[in-house]
Amino acid sequence: MDGRPVEPRIEMEPNGPYIVHGPAIIVDADGHERRVEAGHSVKLCRCGHSATKPFCDSTHRTVDFVSRPHFEPERP
Numbered sequence: 001m002d003g004r005p006v007e008p009r010i011e012m013e014p015n016g017p018y019i020v021h022g023p024a025i026i027v028d029a030d031g032h033e034r035r036v037e038a039g040h041s042v043k044l045c046r047c048g049h050s051a052t053k054p055f056c057d058s059t060h061r062t063v064d065f066v067s068r069p070h071f072e073p074e075r076p
C-alpha cells in the first residue's frame with residue numbers, strides 16, 4: 001500500500017457478474033449489510049439466474065448470459 005485510502009471498485013465482468021472490491025458495504029432490500037473488507041471481493045449476480053442471489057454462483061455460464069456493458073468516453 002502507498003498510504004492512500006483504498007477506494008471501493010466495481011468491475012463489470014463481460015457476460016458475468018459485478019465484482020465488488022472492498023472496502024465496501026452492500027445493503028440488501030431489507031437493509032441488511034454485508035461488509036466487503038479491503039483486499040476482498042464478492043461477485044453479484046447480474047444475469048438473474050443465480051441460486052444464491054444476490055451472489056453469483058456461475059450459472060451465467062450455463063444460461064449463455066450475454067451482456068457487455070460499457071461507458072461512452074467522457075467528454076472533456
Ligand code: FES
Binds near residue numbers: 046057059
Ligand atoms: S451473473 Fe453469475 S450467476 Fe448470474
